[in-house]
Amino acid sequence: MFQLEARPQSSAFWSALTPVLAVIATMIAGGILFAILGKDPVESVRLIFVDPLLTPYNRSQLLVKAAPLILIAIGLSIGFKAGIWNIGAEGQFIMGAVAGGAVGLAVYPVDSAWVLPAMAVAGAFGGFLWAMIPALLRIKFNANEILVSLMLVYVATNFLGGMVTGPLRNPDGRGFPESRSFQDLPGTSNSEIFAGTGIHAGVLVMFAAVIVAYIMFNRHRLGFQIKLTGQSPRAARFAGVNPSVMIAVCLGISGALAGLAGLFEVTGPAGKLTTNFPVGYGFTAIIVAFLGRLNPIGILLAGIVMAITYIGGETAQFRLGVPAAAISVFQGMLLFFLLAVDLLSNYRIRWVGKERA
Amino acid sequence: MTTLLSVNGLTKAYPGVVANDSVDFEVREGEVHALLGENGAGKSTLVKMIYGLVRPDSGSMTLSGEVFTPHEPREARAAGVAMVFQHFSLFDALSVAENIALGMENAPHRKELSQQIRDVSNAYKLPLDPKRIIGDLSVGERQRVEIIRCLLQNPKLLIMDEPTSVLTPQEVEVLFETLEKLSGEGTSILYISHKLEEIRRLCDHATILRMGKVVGNCTPAEKTARTLAEMMVGSSLQTPAKKNLHLGAPILEVKDLSVVSKNPFGTTLKDINLTVRAGEIMGIGGVAGNGQDELILALSGETRTSRQTIRVSDVDLGDLGPNDRRQMGLLTAPEERLGHAAAPDMSLTENAFLTGDIRQKLSRNGFLKWGATRGFAMAVVENFDVRTPGVKNSAKSLSGGNLQKFVVGREIMQNPIVLVVNQPTWGVDAAAAAAIRQSLMDLAEGGAAVVVVSQDLDELLEISDRFAVLNEGRLSPPSEASELSVDQIGLMMGGMEADHVPA
Amino acid sequence: MDFSSLNPIALIVSLMVAATPLVLAAIGELVVEKSGVLNLGVEGMMICGAVFGFMVSVESGNPWLGLGAAFVGGAAIALIFGILTQYLLSNQVATGLALTLFGLGFSALLGHSYTGIKPPSFPKLDIQFLADIPYVGGVLFQHDYMVYVSLLLVFAVWYFLKFTRGGLVLRAVGESHDAAHALGYKVVRIRMLAIMFGGACAGLGGAYISLIRVPQWTEGMTAGAGWIALALVVFASWKPWRVVFGAYLFGGFTIMQLNLQAVGITIPVAYLSMTPYVITIIVLVIISADRKRASANAPASLGRVFHASH
DSSP: OEEEEEOSSOOHHHHHHHHHHHHHHHHHHHHHHHHHHTSOHHHHHIIIIIGGGTSHHHHHHHHHHHHHHHHHHHHHHHHHHTTOOOOOHHHHHHHHHHHHHHHHHHTTTOOOTTHHHHHHHHHHHHHHHHHHHHHHHHHHHOOOHHHHHHHHHHHHHHHHHHHHHTTTSOTTTTTOSEEEETTSSTTTOOOOSBTTTTBOHHHHHHHHHHHHHHHHHHHBHHHHHHHHHHHOHHHHHHTTOOHHHHHHHHHHHHHHHHHHHHHHHHHTTSOEEETTOOOSHHHHHHHHHHHTTTOHHHHHHHHHHHHHHHHHHHHHHHHHOOOTHHHHHHHHHHHHHHHHHHHHHHEEEEEOOOOOO | OOEEEEEEEEEEEETTEEEEEEEEEEEETTOEEEEEOOTTSSHHHHHHHHHTSSOOSEEEEEETTEEOOOSSHHHHHHHTEEEEOSSOOOOTTSBHHHHHHHTSSSOOOHHHHHHHHHHHHHHTTOOOOTTSBGGGSOHHHHHHHHHHHHHTTOOSEEEEESGGGGSOHHHHHHHHHHHHHHHHTTOEEEEEEOOHHHHHHHOSEEEEEETTEEEEEEOGGGSOHHHHHHHHHSSOOOOOOOOOOOOOSEEEEEEEEEEOOSSTTSOOEEEEEEEEETTOEEEEEOOTTSSHHHHHHHHHTSSOOOGGGEEETTEEOTTOOHHHHHHHTEEEEOSOTBTTTBOTTSBHHHHHHHHHTTTTTOEETTEEOHHHHHHHHHHHHHHTTOOOSOTTSBGGGSOHHHHHHHHHHHHHTTOOSEEEEESTTTTOOHHHHHHHHHHHHHHHHTTOEEEEEOSOHHHHHHHOSEEEEEETTEEOOOEEGGGOOHHHHHHHHTTOOGGGSOO | OOGGGOOHHHHHHHHHHHHHHHHHHHHHHHHHHHTTOOOTTHHHHHHHHHHHHHHHHHHHSOHHHHHHHHHHHHHHHHHHHHIIIIISOOOHHHHHHHHHHHHHHHHHHHHGGGTTOOOOOOOBOOOHHHHTSTTHHHHHHSSBHHHHHHHHHHHHHHHHHHHSHHHHHHHHHHHOHHHHHHTTOOHHHHHHHHHHHHHHHHHHHHHHIIIIISOSOOTTTTTTHHHHHHHHHHHTTTOHHHHHHHHHHHHHHHHHHHHHHHHTOOSOHHHHHHHHHHHHHHHHHHHHHSHHHHHHHSOTTTTOOOOOOO
């Protein structure tokens, strides 16, 4: 009989190893899945997990793909560490894109270097406001922020639809439900900074966010209070943490970062606001946050791993005819495996042997 | 008298500790048998094996002459063993009848069960209404539910684990009458406790455990409490040195404090008035659930009230939060070590920062000074004899006594002007408890005002200068501790005013 | 605006049809939560049920087999959640989300080749003389069988929780898993059964959408119904009959907004489509704001990890 025994201390060794184990397990399970679908497992796994790392262009594309995931996940990790579950990052991402995009379209055709930064601020603010709805409802009415933020994702998706068929529709665009392209003008365009790489301002902001988050968690009182709130809410109140302030701060920061990511994405790789703009980054970022064990450096690595599955998955779709949905299956499996092996960092498995009467 | 239960060579080990080491003892029919020992001596593990919750590594038991190896509580119950736990297995949101049904094997139909409950509760003078919701009952009433649940199964052996730690002296009397009636009817009682006077009064026979081994058995009535204590602890006891009383000006003044509890099952505080002077120790007694938690939260600042209700050194601070109060010198140590006073998964260093930030200046512009924090944590560990491999270890890795020393020591080392502690020695071994009590007395002698809230009357009477009782959210007017008898206190706990109590 | 095209009987009938998947999923989740477990994977279990039911139905030609497959399949998917949270002690929120993400992807993968196919039709209750009763007949007696099954299920759950010993034990586990364990009840086993029941019901709910309500298979067709079911459990304060009330209320809003579009009210589609979700938020807020009632009804160990330590 196996028995689980709580460790007196969380094991740092296992905490670092478990994500690696989870990735390996996913690769194996994925290979099996592909074999069932009738594709060559080794080639598929190689295409998805290894090829994206091979060429410099691919590698910089990884950063571009990972940037919104990591940026959102950093924000999410702040909340998750405090036990505040922002599941509506997708909605905040959308609203950031809409708010920032609206600012850019409102001043069209003004073309100045200040436009994009202004849009970025508006985008962050839009995401922030959207996240403050579940925050305030939780503070004032104790409404569960998981459900509220989630419902708001559907509201935001519909709102986007309303905007691109109405006020934000491209007047020169033959009536399609989409906005002007932000690539039209250098002022609104989030274009690549290093030629040939595709790396845009959002990637740089992402690195900055990782560094700031790292410093905050390890050296700043706010980081300490966040960890404390998540682990022991009673002890946090004893230490003087105001739970309402904590809720507002955590949701506010994650909303702002998600909105910012949305803005960089819509003015960069996506190019314009359309009804197909939301692709689920807000949800994938949740996996990234857990895979990175809610630690900024871990999230950076996890975001890159996730980007690998996206890019690799697209290639597999293209070259092997594997459907796009396979990527979500992979990502879900990754999280499952991580959760499964996670217990090794907090518990020891012991073989107890037959119990004598 | 014939032997009912015989335990032979029972052993159980857990990683790092041998909970029971070759334990032998016997309980006869109709006997009240005490199991005596300190916290951590192995009493709980032993009875869990008798009740089928834990399987022994080796050894055997017989019940009424037959081999007894319960694999789960259900089998123990079927064999006639019933147990009332120290921490009740009751469900707050369910009714008395539902709770009792859950603890029984073949619970009869709802109506019949309710009738049985009424019959038994009246027969043993433990009145109980089957329809009431557990959350609305007092602690003493909840224990009655547990007892009646056992009695309805007509047990041969009734095990009681520290039953009186949550009762007023009057309720203890009722319990003893019930137990004496039961043993007179032929039911054996295995009574676990560390309360020596009670054991001397109630029990026919006692087995003493220390560090997992049986170190003696005796007839308690033939020994003094001191002898029994020394058998339990294994060395001569140190009673804390009584200090010199130099009282200064009033430092802590609580005026008309009334707070509604945030917990739907909690107690509302009503018009609390309290004054504590520099150098004084004010003891506040009372059974759990009468407002102690709410009082501590109001004093620590976790619950805010109006400004003038709480005053420290002539400064009103009733509406300030915990850190502002720490700045003013008002520190508190809550009852729950893990989860409230300290974060279980955080290291001792981080836990030192938890409350020490302000007074020990452990941060600058929001950035933590880890070096200084580590230093503070190490100072606490050294000065209060906290046994731990290091300050990097998590709070949960410490034993109860050591963690309590850390938690109390952390506050004392910050030089408070007022220190409020709740249950300072609950679940702590005798040596650590004595050390903590001594450090509280030293603190008062140094000029601080100390408030000690505790359920342990012996402890309070030992260290307090003045004494008051919390009952249903009201505080009795304080009296000089030396002038009160246990009886008077018991009645105060039941709601009477000190001067109405016959001396 | 032309209201003459609105037929009240037809509206109520379509309301009940819209509400039935919610009733099924929510009543299952209610049982799970009553045992103290929060399974956020309802959306994932529903969509898997939808695809399993659809596939088996089309391949076998028998819709009842399809429903059976959805029932079993939903329970199987829920098993993953159960093993992770009860035996491997994982965080319930993260695991539930992983289940949803995985379920959405897995179902899309499986259902890839089934888009656009029409499934075998599902029988309706057809007692002619009952259906001919004016007004009431149409509303009460002409539904497909699953509507009645869903209401029977609610009755069964209500009866189970209130009057049976099994229901009492389940409630006790949800109140205090430590106390239940101390009394010798198998907390993990009881929770696993509850989790599988919840998965089976969610699967049924999803299959209802793909086999009866629409009926067709499309990727992601549950469109948030699972999340609404979760909200419904809170709305119902964990009481079975209130789940039906809440589901019908929600169904009502969904239908109404569709019909408003038909009637010619010129609010853009996008804003009308938002209303059910906004209403859910408002209702959640109202229920949660009454803190005393909310905490008295919520199972006390909801969401907390249970680790038996001897």
